[in-house]
Amino acid sequence: MKIGVFLLIEPFASVEVQLQRAKSMGFDCADITDTNSGGSMLATAGFSPTVSLDDNPFEVKRLFEQYGIQPSTVCAHAGLLEPSNPATYATAEIMKAIRFAAAIGIRDVVTTDMDPKSTWAKNLSYAEQVFVVAEKLVAPVAMAADYGVRVLLEPHGPVTGSIRGLQDVMDRLGSPESLGINLDTGNAWLGGADPVEMATVLKDKIHHVHWKDLDEQWESKRGTVFGCGFSTIALGDGVIDIKGVCDVLKNRDIKSSTLEIIGDEDMLRRSVEYLHECGVKSSATAPAPV
Template sequence: MTNSLAGHTNTYHTYSHDEALEGIAAAGFTNVELSAVPGWTEHVDLDADKGELRRKLDGYGLNPVSLSAHSDLTTSDGLEHGIKGVRWAGEYGIPIVNTAVGGHQSADENEAAFLGNINALADEAEKAGVVIGLEIHGDIMASGAVTLPLLEKIGRDNVKINYDTANVVYYSGDSAVEDIPKVVDEIVHVHLKDTTGGKGNWDFGAIGSGVVDFAEVLRILEAAGYRGPYSVELEFSGEPWPPLAEVNAAMKRSYEHLRGLGLQ
């Protein structure tokens, strides 16, 4: 497989950006998904010097393939952050910006408010040469199947899906293997995340430790011609996060498991 395999710095939610990059690189990854999510994982300062970040990533041997810039796109503040994220990514040279309808919390999402804002974000993304990946996350995008009507309402070629293999279970109870074929042509980015299963069960450990059939997920995507990034995201049992050594070990196990399935 020729897809990029990245480590997501959100895996190191309560740790520093340097600790995240060091752990991701030590696990074997050469690509990274950066995180700039207000109120959650703020590893990247969108106002800081990009040159310093480039030097840091080069030092760890990591290439950024996507930016996680989740914000509540039903609000004006969320739209402002989203626009800032796509402009930043365009200037940096990162082709994909991931976000979600209602940001990290995604509670009581207002679809009408989201639809009133998404075109402005898509316009800015188009100018920046960036594609938006809306994550399977929350109520409105609980699965790929329920996301299709939303994409039709949006009607923009540069607004696609960031498919999360565990979120689909958490928010809808459906499995990735059954759901992905319904939206495979709309997927621009994939979060590889495992779960012990069950709707509403927040338990996202190392890849290979749960119920997600990653071999079949990869087979389906490969057969459909998917060539976008795969990004490993581990969120464990939420806060408090595990000790750093455990996070590092889980990322290493995840990388090795996926290498065994043909990713690199």
């Protein structure tokens, strides 16, 4: 399992600057972390690390190759619980992400439901939530199968944040091979699930991992918040049983994983070393001490 990094290392910087930083720290794979349809004003000005899904994917691939970094997934996190709206990132963008990924040989596109924001979404029953999420994914999952791509659900919302929710959405869609899971250790724990149990129950569908650890200050928010974006501590320094997850997944055929950690190079280095100690094999070197 390769250990990569999220390309949000340098604030207000382009994808190329993020790649430069990742390469300098010894990483050789990374997620295409932020994506958008059309053009982005800030990205055009070089102040945002977003990739346009309407760009030529081969140009993006060449940019990654320039720094010796392999793109591991395309992130397409969506508002799957929200009413359908051209202004809301959802089905259309996920389908664009699938085409983008397939064109340059990326196997996995990661998406999720996220916290409901509208009154309509907040008032959905559990059964309605599952239906709404599944309905928005019917066409993307079918397209992914044709393109040889997988759509991976990440724990990041009231449905995906539980083992039951992930299972119910997958069952509603018929559990095809083109649908799997990206286990986010921090989000799963924060949403109230046990990441080790989630890994154990769903291990056959887990194809990528986002590594986060959280400190005890998050305990009071557990079960009420479904995603935190990043960890601010090194793996092994918090309350999440990262080693337990590693024990379940370390012998699975999972090609890559990603550190979702905001911090200095030493924090990232210690996180890589901790995963190595937990038995996660990686071809990448840990970032050099600073």
